[in-house]
Amino acid sequence: xxxxxxxxxxxxxxxxxxxxxxxxxxxxxxxxxxxxxxxxxxxxxxxxxxxxxxxxxxxxxxxxxxxxxxxxxxxxxxxxxxxxxxxxxxxxxxxxxxxxxxxxxxxxxxx
Amino acid sequence: xxxxxxxxxxxxxxxxxxxxxxxxxxxxxxxxxxxxxxxxxxxxxxxxxxxxxxxxxxxxxxxxxxxxxxxxxxxxxxxxxxxxxxxxxxxxxxxxxxxxxxxxxxxxxxxxxxxxxxxxxxxxxxxxxxxxxxxxxxxxxxxxx
Numbered sequence: 001x002x003x004x005x006x007x008x009x010x011x012x013x014x015x016x017x018x019x020x021x022x023x024x025x026x027x028x029x030x031x032x033x034x035x036x037x038x039x040x041x042x043x044x045x046x047x048x049x050x051x052x053x054x055x056x057x058x059x060x061x062x063x064x065x066x067x068x069x070x071x072x073x074x075x076x077x078x079x080x081x082x083x084x085x086x087x088x089x090x091x092x093x094x095x096x097x098x099x100x101x102x103x104x105x106x107x108x109x110x111x
Numbered sequence: 112x113x114x115x116x117x118x119x120x121x122x123x124x125x126x127x128x129x130x131x132x133x134x135x136x137x138x139x140x141x142x143x144x145x146x147x148x149x150x151x152x153x154x155x156x157x158x159x160x161x162x163x164x165x166x167x168x169x170x171x172x173x174x175x176x177x178x179x180x181x182x183x184x185x186x187x188x189x190x191x192x193x194x195x196x197x198x199x200x201x202x203x204x205x206x207x208x209x210x211x212x213x214x215x216x217x218x219x220x221x222x223x224x225x226x227x228x229x230x231x232x233x234x235x236x237x238x239x240x241x242x243x244x245x246x247x248x249x250x251x252x253x254x255x256x
Contacts, residue, residue, distance in 0.1 A: 034164070035222035038157050039229070051217045058132025062139060062156055079129065 001025050001109050003067050003090060006046070010104055012069065012092040016081050020090035023066045025109070030102050034059055041065065046105065048098050052076045057083040067091065069105075071098045117145060117179040123166045125192070128216065131167045135159035138177050138186070145179060147252070154230040154250050155184045161223040162188035162246060168213050169193060170243065183232075184250045194240040202228065202236075 004021035007014060014021065026044030031037045032051050041047060043064040049056060052074045060068050067090040070076060076084070076091055084091050094101055119141070121134040139156040147155075159175060166173035166188060173190030195201045202224050209219020224246075228234050231248035238244040 032217050033220040033222065034217040035161065035220050035226055038160050039222065039226045053216055054129055055131055055216060055218075058136065059160075062132060062136055062160060 003046070003092075006105055006108060007092055009108060010094065010101070012094050014090065015070070015076055015093050016084045016091040017088055018090070020067065020088055023090065025066045025105075028102060028105055028109075029065075030098050038063065048101050048105075050074055050098065052080060054079040054083050056080065057087055057089050060089045061087050065089070069094065069101060071096060071101050113180040113182050115178055115180055117141070117177070119177050121175045121177070123163055123173050123175065125167060125170045125172050125190075127167055131164055132160060134163050134175055138175070141177065142179070142184065147179070147184060151184055151250055151252060155186060157230045158186050158227050158248050158250070161227050162186060162248075164218055165223050165244075165246075166190045166192070168209055168218055173243070182252055184252070186231075186248050186250075188246045189243065190245075191243045194242055195236070195238040195244055196240050198236050198238060 003023045003025050025046045027042055029041035029045045030048045032049050037059055041063050045065050046067050046069055047060055047065045048069045048071055056068055070093045073095045123134055135156055138159040142152045142155055162175055170190035170192030176187040178185045200206055204225040205221040207219045207221035213219040232251045233249045235247040
């Protein structure tokens with residue numbers, strides 16, 4: 001499923017890099033422990049997290065995630081946004097929590 | 112000992128969290144460009160990342176050596192740092208001596224060394240308290256499809 005379809009249906013805010021909205025989301029992963037995300041997430045995943053510091057971009061680039069979704073109104077640090085722009089990693093945001101976000105996205109992808 | 116196809120050293124400064132991941136990202140693209148299989152690249156990237164984070168989190172400075180032979184990808188991390196007094200304890204998942212600041216960023220969950228072990232085919236750790244730590248890993252080309 002395309003990132004823009006998920007973003008549109010769940011009314012997600014695009015915080016960075018809308019040129020990446022045409023990316024394909026192959027799956028998802030929820031996690032705030034970077035080692036866990038590094039070890040267990042997959043290429044093409046939409047990564048759902050509460051972390052907002054610049055290292056999330058490095059992890060998303062390494063794992064070739066389709067995008068990062070910041071939940072519970074998380075606001076990325078300025079450094080995070082500039083890195084994401086440089087690397088072209090879309091960052092989305094929502095007010096809902098990780099549980100709800102994961103559930104809704106899972107539902108969209110597995111109707 | 113098989114012939115080395117590629118070798119490089121990457122220096123890493125301790126405490127540079129902003130750049131953490133840069134070296135492992137470079138290692139990943141080097142391996143991809145060498146045409147190494149995607150599963151080996153995936154495992155190598157995880158090992159390189161955890162090694163890099165360990166140096167940034169705990170050491171004054173260190174370096175990562177990447178070497179590629181026809182049989183294996185080897186990642187070796189050497190640092191000048193506090194060393195590990197009890198390696199067996201440090202290998203246990205969940206054990207960590209990371210500072211609260213490091214933990215808040217989502218590092219220091221006590222998964223670093225156990226991930227390095229999990230994703231490598233062989234692992235050798237030597238450490239001297241007050242001197243530093245040397246972590247040698249190998250990923251076999253054949254066994255990792």
